[in-house]
Amino acid sequence: xxxxxxxxxxxxxxxxxxxxxxxxxxxxxxxxxxxxxxxxxxxxxxxxxxxxxxxxxxxxxxxxxxxxxxxxxxxxxxxxxxxxxxxxxxxxxxxxxxxxxxxxxxxxxxxxxxxxxxxxxxxxxxxxxxxxxxxxxxxxxxxxxxxxxxxxxxxxxxxxxxxxxxxxxxxxxxxxxxxxxxxxxxxxxxxxxxxxxxxxxxxxxxxxxxxxxxxxxxxxxxxxxxxxxxxxxxxxxxxxxxxxxxxxxxxxxxxxxxxxxxxxxxxxxxxxxxxxxxxxxxxxxxxxxxxxxxxxxxxxxxxxxxxxxxxxxxxxxxxxxxxxxxxxxxxxxxxxxxxxxxxxxxxxxxxxxxxxxxxxxxxxxxxxxxxxxxxxxxxxxxxxxxxxx
Numbered sequence: 001x002x003x004x005x006x007x008x009x010x011x012x013x014x015x016x017x018x019x020x021x022x023x024x025x026x027x028x029x030x031x032x033x034x035x036x037x038x039x040x041x042x043x044x045x046x047x048x049x050x051x052x053x054x055x056x057x058x059x060x061x062x063x064x065x066x067x068x069x070x071x072x073x074x075x076x077x078x079x080x081x082x083x084x085x086x087x088x089x090x091x092x093x094x095x096x097x098x099x100x101x102x103x104x105x106x107x108x109x110x111x112x113x114x115x116x117x118x119x120x121x122x123x124x125x126x127x128x129x130x131x132x133x134x135x136x137x138x139x140x141x142x143x144x145x146x147x148x149x150x151x152x153x154x155x156x157x158x159x160x161x162x163x164x165x166x167x168x169x170x171x172x173x174x175x176x177x178x179x180x181x182x183x184x185x186x187x188x189x190x191x192x193x194x195x196x197x198x199x200x201x202x203x204x205x206x207x208x209x210x211x212x213x214x215x216x217x218x219x220x221x222x223x224x225x226x227x228x229x230x231x232x233x234x235x236x237x238x239x240x241x242x243x244x245x246x247x248x249x250x251x252x253x254x255x256x257x258x259x260x261x262x263x264x265x266x267x268x269x270x271x272x273x274x275x276x277x278x279x280x281x282x283x284x285x286x287x288x289x290x291x292x293x294x295x296x297x298x299x300x301x302x303x304x305x306x307x308x309x310x311x312x313x314x315x316x317x318x319x320x321x322x323x324x325x326x327x328x329x330x331x332x333x334x335x336x337x338x339x340x341x342x343x344x345x346x347x348x349x350x351x352x353x354x355x356x357x358x359x360x361x362x363x364x365x366x367x368x369x370x371x372x373x374x375x376x377x378x379x380x381x382x383x384x385x386x387x388x389x
Contacts, residue, residue, distance in 0.1 A: 001118055002039045002087060004069045006032045018065055021175050022186040025119065037117045038175040041069070041085040046078065048086075089176075090116055092169040098371035101161040102209040103132055103202040109164055110135065110198075117171035126282030128203045129239050130215055134282050137167060137196040139174070140189030145290055146385055149197040149283070150298040152245040152342065153236040153267075154204025155365045159298035162359065162375050163198050166382055170194075192386055195290060200279055203239035207232045208365065213239060225264050233365060236267035238279055245299075246270035247280035248345035250309065255340040270340055287346060294320075294353040295346050296385055298378070300366050302358035305381070308334035309347040309354070317353040319389045327380035330357070357381060 006015065006028070016023035019036055027035040063075050070084045078084055095112045099105060114120050121138040128134060150159035174185035199205060206213055211232060213219050218239050225241045226232060237243050241264025246255050252274040261269040275281050287295070307313060307321045313334075325332040338344065343354040360366045360374045 001035055001037045001116055002041050002069065003033055003035045005071055006034045006068065008032070010068065015068070018068070022184070024186050025175050035118075037119060038090050038172060039087055040090060040116065042088050043083055044086050045083050046081055090172065092172045094168070096161065096165040096168050098161060098368045100209045100368070101157050101164075101205070103199060103206050106160055106164060106199055106202075109168075110137070113164075113168055113171060117175065119174070120167070120171055125197070125286050127278060128201070129278050130203045130213060130218060132202040134197065134200065134202070134279065136286065137198065139167075139170060139194045139196075140192050142189065142191040142193050144192045144388075145195065145292045145294075146192055147195040147197075147287070147290065147292040147295045148298065148382060148385075149200055149295075149342070151199045151201050151205055152297060153243070153299060153364075154201050154208045154238070155233060155236055156298075156300045157199075157205045157209055158366050158368070158371065158374065159300060159359060160199045160205065161371065162378055163196060163298060163382075165375055166379060167196060167198070169379070188386060194386065195286070195292065197283065197286070200283060201238050201244055204235060204237060204244075207239060208235050215239075221264075226266055232266070234266060236364075237265065237269065238277055240277065241265050241269060242271040242277050243268050244277060244280050244283075245297075245342055246340045247275055247277055248284065248340050248342055249274040250341070250345040250348045251339035255338075274340070283342060284345070287349075291350075292346075292352070294355075294385060295343065296355045296357060296382065297342050298357050298359060300358060300364055300374075301360045301362055303329060303361045303377075304331040304333050304358050306333050306336055306338075306343065306356045306358075307354065309344045310335075312347050312351050314351055314353060316389075317355075320353055320355070320385065323384050323389045324355070324381045327384055328377050330377065330381065355385075 012023050012026050012028060015034060016026055025037055065087055066078060069087050072078055096109050114122055123136045124133040125136045126134045150163040151157050203213060207222060255270045259268050259270055275284055305324060307317050321332045343356045346354040359378055360370050
């Protein structure tokens with residue numbers, strides 16, 4: 001985000017037209033200090049003026065912007081300075097990059113996104129077993145409430161990187177206004193409220209990505225649960241060895257009886273009772289408090305999505321399933337023999353649309369070489385969930 005003092009002759013609409021941004025995103029205080037999301041300043045020398053004029057739009061418009069941001073009245077005044085600020089619009093690729101995505105990497109990306117786009121609200125909705133914050137990101141203020149989440153399973157951490165990349169794109173989409181747009185980002189997010197938990201299982205993700213956690217007691221326990229091995233690449237559970245997506249009270253007893261692990265395990269152990277874990281409690285509480293109209297949980301792998309549970313899914317789910325299958329290469333699967341998942345519980349409790357997306361194909365954790373393919377396949381599904389089908 002950039003800020004500068006505007007002169008009396010310049011209105012917010014003038015500034016919005018210059019920067020090609022929806023005026024509703026521009027803030028002005030009593031000092032006429034203007035705040036614009038999606039841009040950053042770059043200090044350059046006066047002999048680089050010709051570059052600054054090409055950083056944004058056309059030369060003539062850029063001179064107006066440079067004069068405004070540097071609080072001068074003419075290009076001549078700019079040239080008389082030894083240095084001044086150029087203005088650069090952030091791209092959807094400015095922050096989040098494919099990389100082993102630990103909790104600290106996500107926190108760093110989140111801080112940068114929020115600094116650039118302060119209209120993205122960040123809430124701490126709970127803490128993990130090891131005390132890490134579980135974050136919820138919120139975009140919009142509309143009555144229709146949609147929820148996305150990622151990394152219920154530790155070795156599916158690539159889903160967090162994908163969802164954060166999509167968050168960055170959505171923030172960019174909200175602010176970048178073009179005359180040819182058929183969907184206006186600002187208008188869309190006055191109709192919906194989007195809730196995103198980008199990393200449900202930070203402790204487990206760090207164990208997989210970093211090979212360790214900071215707590216020596218839990219580190220030792222994890223090694224014991226893992227059969228004495230320090231290789232945690234196959235670990236799906238939280239740090240206590242409970243599968244968070246087998247934790248919800250939707251026929252949990254069936255999963256408890258038939259799952260092979262009967263105690264803490266790197267994967268598949270449903271816990272001693274439903275909602276026994278800090279992370280699953282946090283997610284259930286969020287759903288109950290927010291009363292979402294639709295939820296989508298990102299997992300890997302399989303290139304398919306599940307959307308039914310015991311015939312309790314509404315007719316609306318059929319329309320979205322057909323649309324998701326149309327805009328992606330993912331196979332639509334109505335039901336599978338599975339219980340106690342987040343999506344299962346949501347459908348059972350509310351009879352509203354719920355989806356589990358299995359991103360990509362291969363052996364978890366999926367390699368980063370598949371990131372761009374997964375991102376391209378997932379984007380139309382997630383964006384489609386924001387639209388009324």
